[in-house]
Amino acid sequence: MPKDIAAAGTNGAALLSRPQVHTGREALPAERCLEIHRIMVRTRAMEERMIKMSKSGEGYFWIGGPGEEAFNVCLGLQVKKGSGPAFDFLHLHYRNSATLVAMGMELIDGLRQMAMTRTDPHSMGRNFAGHYARHEWNVVPISSVIEIQYVMAPGTAHVQKRLGGDSITIVTGGDAGTAEGDFASCLVWSSRPGKELPVLIIVTNNGWGISTAACSQHGEKFIIDRGHAFGIPGEVVDGNDPVASWHAIRRGMEYCRTERKPFLLEALVSRLYGHSSSSGSQRVAGEKDCIALFEERLLEAGVLDPGTRDRVHTEAAEEIEAAVERIVREPRPSSADVELHTYAPSSVDAVYPGDYTGLPGAKD
Amino acid sequence: MATLVQAVRLALHYGETHLGVTDIFGEDVGPPLGGVFTATQGLKTAWNSPLDERGIIGMAMGIAYAGGRPVAEFQFCDYSFNTIDLLKVAGNQRWAGAGHYKLPLVLMTPSGSGIRGSLYHSHSFESWASRLAGWKVVMPSTALDAYGLMLSAIADPNPVLVLLPKALLRVRGDQLIPGEPANPDKLKEMIDAPVGDRSSWQPHWPDVEPYFIPLGQAAVVREGQDATVVSYGRTLPLCVQAADELKRQSGLRFQVLDLRSIFPYDWKAISESVRQTGRVLIVNEDTEVTNFGEHLLRRVIDEHFYELLVRPRVLLGRHVPGIGLNQVYEQNTVPQLPSIRSAMEAVATEAA
Numbered sequence: 001m002p003k004d005i006a007a008a009g010t011n012g013a014a015l016l017s018r019p020q021v022h023t024g025r026e027a028l029p030a031e032r033c034l035e036i037h038r039i040m041v042r043t044r045a046m047e048e049r050m051i052k053m054s055k056s057g058e059g060y061f062w063i064g065g066p067g068e069e070a071f072n073v074c075l076g077l078q079v080k081k082g083s084g085p086a087f088d089f090l091h092l093h094y095r096n097s098a099t100l101v102a103m104g105m106e107l108i109d110g111l112r113q114m115a116m117t118r119t120d121p122h123s124m125g126r127n128f129a130g131h132y133a134r135h136e137w138n139v140v141p142i143s144s145v146i147e148i149q150y151v152m153a154p155g156t157a158h159v160q161k162r163l164g165g166d167s168i169t170i171v172t173g174g175d176a177g178t179a180e181g182d183f184a185s186c187l188v189w190s191s192r193p194g195k196e197l198p199v200l201i202i203v204t205n206n207g208w209g210i211s212t213a214a215c216s217q218h219g220e221k222f223i224i225d226r227g228h229a230f231g232i233p234g235e236v237v238d239g240n241d242p243v244a245s246w247h248a249i250r251r252g253m254e255y256c257r258t259e260r261k262p263f264l265l266e267a268l269v270s271r272l273y274g275h276s277s278s279s280g281s282q283r284v285a286g287e288k289d290c291i292a293l294f295e296e297r298l299l300e301a302g303v304l305d306p307g308t309r310d311r312v313h314t315e316a317a318e319e320i321e322a323a324v325e326r327i328v329r330e331p332r333p334s335s336a337d338v339e340l341h342t343y344a345p346s347s348v349d350a351v352y353p354g355d356y357t358g359l360p361g362a363k364d
Numbered sequence: 365m366a367t368l369v370q371a372v373r374l375a376l377h378y379g380e381t382h383l384g385v386t387d388i389f390g391e392d393v394g395p396p397l398g399g400v401f402t403a404t405q406g407l408k409t410a411w412n413s414p415l416d417e418r419g420i421i422g423m424a425m426g427i428a429y430a431g432g433r434p435v436a437e438f439q440f441c442d443y444s445f446n447t448i449d450l451l452k453v454a455g456n457q458r459w460a461g462a463g464h465y466k467l468p469l470v471l472m473t474p475s476g477s478g479i480r481g482s483l484y485h486s487h488s489f490e491s492w493a494s495r496l497a498g499w500k501v502v503m504p505s506t507a508l509d510a511y512g513l514m515l516s517a518i519a520d521p522n523p524v525l526v527l528l529p530k531a532l533l534r535v536r537g538d539q540l541i542p543g544e545p546a547n548p549d550k551l552k553e554m555i556d557a558p559v560g561d562r563s564s565w566q567p568h569w570p571d572v573e574p575y576f577i578p579l580g581q582a583a584v585v586r587e588g589q590d591a592t593v594v595s596y597g598r599t600l601p602l603c604v605q606a607a608d609e610l611k612r613q614s615g616l617r618f619q620v621l622d623l624r625s626i627f628p629y630d631w632k633a634i635s636e637s638v639r640q641t642g643r644v645l646i647v648n649e650d651t652e653v654t655n656f657g658e659h660l661l662r663r664v665i666d667e668h669f670y671e672l673l674v675r676p677r678v679l680l681g682r683h684v685p686g687i688g689l690n691q692v693y694e695q696n697t698v699p700q701l702p703s704i705r706s707a708m709e710a711v712a713t714e715a716a
Contacts, residue, residue, distance in 0.1 A: 084431060085430045085431055089426075089429070089430060091426075120462070121462070122464075123461060123462050124462040126459070126460055126462070127460055131460075133460070134464065135464040135465055140457075141460050141464065141465065143453055143460070145453055148422070148449070148450060148453060151419055151422030152422045152423075153426060154422070154423055154426060155422060155424065155425055155426015155427040155430065155432075155434075156429055158387075158423065158427060158430075159427055159430035159432045169426075182418060185418055185419040188419065189416070189419050189422075189423060341461075341462055341463035342497065342498055343498070343500075344458065344521040348516040348519045348579055349520060349578060349580055350578035350579065351630070351631075356497075356498075359663075360580060360630070361631030361632050362631075
């Protein structure tokens with residue numbers, strides 16, 4: 001039985017009689033492709049609505065990952081999801097909406113953060129869009145401080161390695177940020193002899209750092225080449241191709257899960273709306289659209305028909321509309337919320353046994 | 365009686381055997397050295413890290429996210445400066461993430477002047493650190509306080525910075541840590557690694573007991589009505605010494621507060637004392653522009669202006685680019701006993 005069909009984890013014989021979508025010798029079964037497609041479309045609809053909100057005054061600022069859906073959905077669907085070190089840890093960046101949606105996040109929760117509601121489950125209206133936090137899924141709070149996720153990732157991996165088992169730490173970020181020292185720290189700390197760590201070090205390379213082209217700033221041919229010095233293996237993958245991305249992620253995860261060592265995965269992706277709303281968030285010409293490309297292939301393979309494709313898009317739009325309707329009615333933060341969650345409660349603090357409540361001894 | 369650094373070591377031992385500490389790490393923290401000041405000798409969870417402060421605090425944050433309980437060390441607080449960004453995030457991630465996570469980590473680091481450390485081992489850090497919302501910051505000045513504050517730092521589920529005045533690390537305390545042997549030579553034999561080959565050395569730990577000093581609680585080290593002196597770290601014992609000398613020579617009685625916690629600080633203790641004496645001097649050795657002592661001074665003025673008998677004042681380090689190696693520089697840059705004594709005498713005797 002072909003290795004990739006076995007890896008798809010379903011009955012091989014039944015699968016062989018069903019359509020698949022191939023990239024080279026790799027394939028994904030039809031059901032999986034349709035699942036991926038639907039999540040990609042729903043995430044894109046959410047992101048495009050967020051962009052509208054940033055222009056209508058419903059939100060102030062948008063940043064996100066339209067163009068990275070293929071890779072990010074395949075990542076989210078393969079995470080060993082749960083809370084605590086026996087499950088995968090995710091140190092993500094702000095272009096990972098598709099990963100969260102693939103893990104099961106409702107679109108309304110992404111929109112709540114964009115609308116800065118009190119009901120925003122990630123940040124209570126404090127953080128920028130796409131800056132998720134989810135304790136139940138080991139998604140540590142996403143920060144816009146570039147690259148720091150790479151210097152924290154070895155920490156969760158260190159605990160996972162000591163625990164035993166096969167959980168891994170996944171860290172993602174863009175190509176531009178790899179110039180920061182924290183990326184090098186990640187390579188050093190995850191590859192110490194005899195103390196290697198199970199970190200899947202992902203870089204989604206869209207070729208840009210805001211307005212600065214990657215080719216003007218990077219002497220290395222591929223970012224994963226930096227791993228050679230540390231004995232860290234890696235792959236470069238077409239991040240716009242869900243089939244290729246799925247299997248590259250699977251291989252990288254398997255390596256980390258079994259070898260308990262780091263792996264570098266560089267996904268070449270598109271950036272469809274520029275950097276953020278600050279740079280205009282206009283649709284850019286000349287960038288591959290992973291959804292359009294995948295739909296072409298699915299139609300050609302007979303896995304998708306135009307009616308179904310349209311229905312997926314329509315349903316996504318309806319899901320967004322319903323979410324926005326609800327959000328309009330949801331509460332916003334109040335002045336009483338400003339200090340909430342500064343401190344965790346403490347049995348050894350004479351001034352703040354609970355949360356922070358203002359300066360010590362302050363009257364109001 | 366343990367020295368301050370032995371007290372730290374005993375506290376870390378208690379932490380790893382009773383309070384769930386999973387990792388104690390930093391540069392030269394693990395065997396064979398056990399810390400450049402010996403603070404981490406013999407600890408079973410101690411290990412050496414790469415020479416990378418951002419990596420050290422990053423690793424601590426990751427360990428804490430995953431349910432571990434780390435004590436990370438910056439070898440000198442002077443090395444903290446390129447990590448401020450990560451310290452900020454450690455302090456704000458719970459707030460930014462709407463309470464999803466807590467980071468029960470301890471960062472310990474020697475601070476302050478007094479070992480001829482020149483530009484590299486003489487900085488104070490508590491003023492910078494006091495601005496890190498979401499952190500708690502402590503600075504013991506005695507061995508017993510170091511023990512009690514380190515235990516609380518470990519037990520507290522928030523990021524706690526433990527600043528250890530390096531000039532005081534070898535000072536023997538005058539109060540026993542609960543459970544330590546009374547004889548300091550016996551303690552040394554038990555828990556100090558031998559000079560030379562220590563490859564087969566194992567410590568014999570005394571059965572130290574829990575002793576938690578609450579964060580945000582100052583200690584009244586000397587009682588008096590004539591003036592209030594607030595200090596911490598290296599300058600605290602100098603304030604005490606000056607208070608004792610001035611009492612002998614002039615009959616002046618100072619109330620000396622060892623703040624012990626920079627944040628949260630014991631405002632109640634400061635407030636009550638200032639209300640009683642009407643005269644206050646705040647002493648520390650950090651540089652004088654935007655100094656933590658100025659924050660306390662501002663609150664004294666805001667809340668006790670009309671109860672003050674004379675102008676409230678601070679005695680701080682000078683705003684210069686560094687503490688020079690030649691001791692003429694050091695003596696003239698940060699408060700020493702003579703200037704502390706003069707300032708204390710002035711605040712207590714100025715005509716109201």
